[in-house]
Amino acid sequence: MALYVQKYGGTSVGTTERIEHVADKVKTFCDDGHDVVVVVSAMSGETNRLLGLADAITDQPNPREMDVLLSTGEQVTIALLSMALQKRGCSARSYTGDQVRIVTDSAHTKARIQHIDVEHMQKDLKAGRVVVVAGFQGVDELGNTTTLGRGGSDTTAVALAASLKADECQIYTDVDGVYTTDPRVVDDARRLDKITFEEMLEMASLGSKVLQIRSVEFAGKYNVPLRVLSSFQDGPGTLITLEEEYKVEQPVISGIAFNRDEAKLTVLGVPDIPGVASRILGPVSAANIEVDMIVQNVADDNTTDFTFTVHRNDFERVQKVLTEVANDLGAREVRGDSNIAKVSIVGVGMRSHAGVASKMFDTLAAENINIQMISTSEIKVSVVIAEKYLELAVRALHSAFELDAREQNR
Amino acid sequence: MALYVQKYGGTSVGTTERIEHVADKVKTFCDDGHDVVVVVSAMSGETNRLLGLADAITDQPNPREMDVLLSTGEQVTIALLSMALQKRGCSARSYTGDQVRIVTDSAHTKARIQHIDVEHMQKDLKAGRVVVVAGFQGVDELGNTTTLGRGGSDTTAVALAASLKADECQIYTDVDGVYTTDPRVVDDARRLDKITFEEMLEMASLGSKVLQIRSVEFAGKYNVPLRVLSSFQDGPGTLITLEEEYKVEQPVISGIAFNRDEAKLTVLGVPDIPGVASRILGPVSAANIEVDMIVQNVADDNTTDFTFTVHRNDFERVQKVLTEVANDLGAREVRGDSNIAKVSIVGVGMRSHAGVASKMFDTLAAENINIQMISTSEIKVSVVIAEKYLELAVRALHSAFELDAREQNR
Numbered sequence: 001m002a003l004y005v006q007k008y009g010g011t012s013v014g015t016t017e018r019i020e021h022v023a024d025k026v027k028t029f030c031d032d033g034h035d036v037v038v039v040v041s042a043m044s045g046e047t048n049r050l051l052g053l054a055d056a057i058t059d060q061p062n063p064r065e066m067d068v069l070l071s072t073g074e075q076v077t078i079a080l081l082s083m084a085l086q087k088r089g090c091s092a093r094s095y096t097g098d099q100v101r102i103v104t105d106s107a108h109t110k111a112r113i114q115h116i117d118v119e120h121m122q123k124d125l126k127a128g129r130v131v132v133v134a135g136f137q138g139v140d141e142l143g144n145t146t147t148l149g150r151g152g153s154d155t156t157a158v159a160l161a162a163s164l165k166a167d168e169c170q171i172y173t174d175v176d177g178v179y180t181t182d183p184r185v186v187d188d189a190r191r192l193d194k195i196t197f198e199e200m201l202e203m204a205s206l207g208s209k210v211l212q213i214r215s216v217e218f219a220g221k222y223n224v225p226l227r228v229l230s231s232f233q234d235g236p237g238t239l240i241t242l243e244e245e246y247k248v249e250q251p252v253i254s255g256i257a258f259n260r261d262e263a264k265l266t267v268l269g270v271p272d273i274p275g276v277a278s279r280i281l282g283p284v285s286a287a288n289i290e291v292d293m294i295v296q297n298v299a300d301d302n303t304t305d306f307t308f309t310v311h312r313n314d315f316e317r318v319q320k321v322l323t324e325v326a327n328d329l330g331a332r333e334v335r336g337d338s339n340i341a342k343v344s345i346v347g348v349g350m351r352s353h354a355g356v357a358s359k360m361f362d363t364l365a366a367e368n369i370n371i372q373m374i375s376t377s378e379i380k381v382s383v384v385i386a387e388k389y390l391e392l393a394v395r396a397l398h399s400a401f402e403l404d405a406r407e408q409n410r
Numbered sequence: 411m412a413l414y415v416q417k418y419g420g421t422s423v424g425t426t427e428r429i430e431h432v433a434d435k436v437k438t439f440c441d442d443g444h445d446v447v448v449v450v451s452a453m454s455g456e457t458n459r460l461l462g463l464a465d466a467i468t469d470q471p472n473p474r475e476m477d478v479l480l481s482t483g484e485q486v487t488i489a490l491l492s493m494a495l496q497k498r499g500c501s502a503r504s505y506t507g508d509q510v511r512i513v514t515d516s517a518h519t520k521a522r523i524q525h526i527d528v529e530h531m532q533k534d535l536k537a538g539r540v541v542v543v544a545g546f547q548g549v550d551e552l553g554n555t556t557t558l559g560r561g562g563s564d565t566t567a568v569a570l571a572a573s574l575k576a577d578e579c580q581i582y583t584d585v586d587g588v589y590t591t592d593p594r595v596v597d598d599a600r601r602l603d604k605i606t607f608e609e610m611l612e613m614a615s616l617g618s619k620v621l622q623i624r625s626v627e628f629a630g631k632y633n634v635p636l637r638v639l640s641s642f643q644d645g646p647g648t649l650i651t652l653e654e655e656y657k658v659e660q661p662v663i664s665g666i667a668f669n670r671d672e673a674k675l676t677v678l679g680v681p682d683i684p685g686v687a688s689r690i691l692g693p694v695s696a697a698n699i700e701v702d703m704i705v706q707n708v709a710d711d712n713t714t715d716f717t718f719t720v721h722r723n724d725f726e727r728v729q730k731v732l733t734e735v736a737n738d739l740g741a742r743e744v745r746g747d748s749n750i751a752k753v754s755i756v757g758v759g760m761r762s763h764a765g766v767a768s769k770m771f772d773t774l775a776a777e778n779i780n781i782q783m784i785s786t787s788e789i790k791v792s793v794v795i796a797e798k799y800l801e802l803a804v805r806a807l808h809s810a811f812e813l814d815a816r817e818q819n820r
Contacts, residue, residue, distance in 0.1 A: 016466035050486065056426035057490055058497045065496070068504050069489035072482035076460065079479035080467055086475070087468045094478050098508065099553055143509055 002167040003035040003125070007135065007157035010044035011174045012231035013077050019043075022231065023084035025172075026130060030090055037121060037131045037164065039157040040081055042073025063108035067137070067147045071097070074134035074153070082132045092130040095120070097137035097145070102156065104138035104146045111138055111146035113155065116163040133160060154215035162222035169219065169226050170237075171211060176230035177238035178203065178210055180403040181256035185394050188404030192238050192254060197226075199254045200240045202346040202380045216240065252356055253347035253401040256394050257380075260341045260387055262292060263315040264372065265322060266307040269332025279329060280306055283321050289314045293342070293375045293382065303332070307373060309384065312338050340372065341390040344382040345397060357381045363400040369393055412577040413445040413535070417545065417567035420454035421584045422641035423487050429453075432641065433494035435582075436540060440500055445535045447574065449545045449567040450491055452483025473518035477547070477557045481507070484544035484563070492542045502540040505530070507547035507555070512566065514548035514556045521548055521556035523565065526573040543570060564625035572632035579629065579636050580647075581621060586640035587648035588613065588620055590813040591666035595804050598814030602648050602664060607636075609664045610650045612756040612790045626650065662766055663757035663811040666804050667790075670751045670797055672702060673725040674782065675732060676717040679742025689739060690716055693731050699724045703752070703785045703792065713742070717783060719794065722748050750782065751800040754792040755807060767791045773810040779803055 006026065013019050022038075029036050050069050054061045061069075078094035085092035097104075100120065104111035121131045135153025138146045148155050154171060161169035177191040178200065195203070197220030204213050210228055219226040219240065229237030270276050277296065284291060294308045310318050315338050322334045350356045360381055364371060369392065373384035385393055398404060416436065423429050432448075439446050460479050464471045471479075488504035495502035510530065514521035531541045545563025548556045558565050564581060571579035587601040588610065605613070607630030614623050620638055629636040629650065639647030680686050687706065694701060704718045720728050725748050732744045760766045770791055774781060779802065783794035795803055808814060 016463055020467060053426055053486070053490055054493060057430060057494050060497070061493050062496050065489040065492045065504055068492075068506070069486055072485045075482045075485075076463070076479055079475040080463055082475045082478075083464060083471050084467050086472050087470070094475055096478070096555075099555075145506075145509075 001033050001035070003037070003164060004029060004168055004170055005037045005039065005157050005161040005164065005166045006170045006172060007039040007153055008041070008172045008231055009153065009174070010041040010047070012172050013040050013081065014044035016080065018231075019077070019080050020084050022172075023081060023088055023090070025231065026085060027088050027090050030130060035125045037125070037133060037160055037166070038081065039133050039135045039153055039160060040074060040077040041135050041153040042070075043077055046073040046076065064144060067108050067111075067145050070147055071134070071137040071145050074136050078132045078134045082130075085130055085132070090130055091128055092132055093124050094132045094134075096134045097156070098139040098143075100133060102133075102138035102159070104140055104148070106140040106142070106144065106146065108144075108146055110149040111140070113138060113148070113159045116159060118163050121160075121164065148214075151212035152214075154212040155218060158215045158218045158222075158224055158226065161224045162218065166224065169224050171215075171226065171228050172231035173210060173228060174230065174232065175210060175228070176233055176235050177228050178240070179255065181394055181398050182258070185258075185391050186256075186398045186404070189398065190404055193236065194239045194241060195254055196242065196348050197240055198379055199346050199348055200226075202344065202377070203255055203257050211240075252349040252353045253345050253403065254349075255346050255403065256397050256401075257344045257346055258341060258390060258394055260390060261312050262309040262340060262342055262384075263312045263318075263336065263338035264307060264309050264340045264384060265318055266305060266335045267322060267326055267329075267331050267333075268305050268335060269301075269303045270306050270326075270329055271331075272302050272304040276304065276329070277306065280322070280325055281308070283325050284310075284318060287317060287321050289318050289321070293373055293384065295373050295375065309340070309342070309373070339387045340384050341387040341393075342382055342384050343390065343393050343397065344380050345401065346380045348379050350379050350381075359400065360397060363396050364393055367392055367396050369396075411443050411445070413447070413574060414439060414578055414580055415447045415449065415567050415571040415574065415576045416580045416582060417449040417563055418451070418582045418641055419563065419584070420451040420457070422582050423450050423491065424454035426490065428641075429487070429490050430494050432582075433491060433498055433500070435641065436495060437498050437500050440540060447531060447535070447541045447543060447570055447576070448491065449543050449563055449570060450484060450487040451545050451563040452480075453487055456483040456486065474554060477518050477521075477555050480557055481544070481547040481555050484546055488542045488544045492540075495540055495542070500540055501538055502542055503534050504542045504544075506544045507566070508549040508553075510543060512543075512548035512569070514550055514558070516550040516552070516554065516556065518554075518556055520559040521550070523548060523558070523569045526569060528573050531570075531574065558624075561622035562624075564622040565628060568625045568628045568632075568634055568636065571634045572628070576634070579634050581625075581636065581638050582641035583620060583638060584640065584642065585620060585638070586643055586645050587638055588650070589665065591804055591808050592668070595668075595801050596666075596808045596814070599808065600814055603646065604649045604651060605664055606652065606758050607650055608789055609756050609758055610636075612754065612787070613665055613667045621650075662759040662763045663755050663813065664759075665756050665813065666807050666811075667754045667756055668751060668800060668804055670800060671722050672719040672750060672752055672794075673722045673728075673746065673748035674717060674719050674750050674794060675728055676715055676745045677732060677736055677739075677741050677743075678715050678745060679711075679713045680716050680736075680739055681741075682712050682714040686714065686739065687716065690732070690735055691718070693735050694720075694728060697727060697731050699728050699731070703783055703794065705783045705785065719750070719752070719783070749797045750794050751797040751803075752792055752794050753800065753803050753807065754790050755811065756790045758789050760789055760791075769810065770807060773806050774803055777802055777806050 226240040545566040636650040
């Protein structure tokens, strides 16, 4: 007998038929004697429908009212799923974020969970009920409805699992686990049985968007075993867990992440004096543009070249900002390139293995792929290359690090 | 400076354009310095959409979950209307039934309001905000979401007006007031400037469905001046108020109501012994069939004929029930007729004027319309006639009681 918190996303509850299917799935766990708390998202398409209504009225919706509006999506799903469970003879009870109470701060549309009352849920579980909770939403101390930001249902699930000390938090989605890389790019991409929280964070932030990043951070912080599974097919999925729990030797690399949403900016011939980085990035940040990779090279004439990447959507805006900054600084030139891609190798095993980065660079060189930028962390190495080489680079690296050939030993 | 509670129904908020129109309307009141609390329904079609989702899952939805589901409809509208008001520079704040708090009993899908906390609303009004409240919903003492039954937004508005001691409760709808009879039947039907609560109750229950009956009862009980107006055109509407407030002499009859949704059943040759009525109606009531008019005639052979009307939808079911009952009672025969209509004259003036009923019967006789059943109350006389004579009867009575010719003196 275990306690599971299961989360089903928008696609998994996209129609009443799929909600019935989820009810079937939940029932098998109840029939096996487990306690189940189910967290659900809005039916797919519903959030966009609601956004469309708000958009028809104003392009500057009040965030408090936005939360009142959007939170109805999950509320519909909890009612329908509870009905479907009851039809199957499963006692069930729905809860909005307010009813649980999932108390958050008052940062509407991007609130953070502060604490969760588990009393009601525990009483229901004790009485043999399935507890069905609306994801993505909470309530602030003043009773205002809040939401956790898009994808926040994952965070709800992990937070509930942590509060209830659940045995596992299961995230049901439309993929059957976390892969060594995107299967649409590499045919031989392989589902991982296990991955560490840190690796998952790097994979997620680099574009393998299976889970919301905050939910993985949260799970890592509270050590909630997190499992990603498919709601449409059976299978063990991928368990995201602490490094220490690995039973076999660490593989060097867990996966290859990539991202083609970025653009690169370089300010050439900047005087090489202290404070230059902040004088360049200050105005960028003030314009609310997020910066990802940053590289600075020293040139030989007491000037330096400063390069960074931003989301491709911000490319034109950042160029305007930079042109002014470059003038003020007396820089020589601003160059931009939006035809780039970022490729990263990720793995906790990297820490204790020298030569991982050079193997990556060798592999790319062997394919005649020029590396434009390099950035490293303890468990990943990222490079920026021309976008046209992306698939080639990912396949070459996937093969070089033996991700497809290796036994599924983790 | 007055305090108005305004209620806008589903048609009035049926699209985002119409919500914007409502915001314009509300703003004119704010600009004139009035305090406004707005109660809104779900956008028209939304409740049916939600019912359809539930229906796709189960034909026996749990009432608690039904309320969780349906209450989302109004929640969407309060958010959108608040946004529309804010866009116009009107400070506004939305409240669900739970947030107000509108505390009800726990009778899901047909809950009754027990009390209303006015503190939050009064604080907002004092701060110059428009308060936008979701109609139709409340919360029970345990924190469960409840709903007041279809059309319950009227009840919410009246209850808020009573609690806040509002100067007027304005019900905006798609008609511009209460008429002497249905304008689709009588061209000369006239909008009433005023009508009493009692008359309105009789008119509403008899088929002039402008307002939900419970809201009128509530308004009468707490003496909340209630005004029915059109949200689509300007005009004073109809004020529903206490009898004593009439300034001119009472007219005899205020209006003609009618209803073609009923069917008539007669059990012939029932032994004329005590307890017969309950032996006939007991099983009908046990089958959850509501009975409207009841008439019993004594025949001359120690038997009696027992006649009553039910909603036409229940006609076949009630016939089955009655056939068994008639056998048990040794009655001679059961006859049914669904081609009937009920016509009623309504007016508080009737109390002090003799001859109103006979004038009605004379008028119908002059048109050769046979009366099948008669039922009277202090302020109305109802007759059942063959359905085919309905329009003829309504027009003849409307004219006989001078409803179209009379000056609009009330």
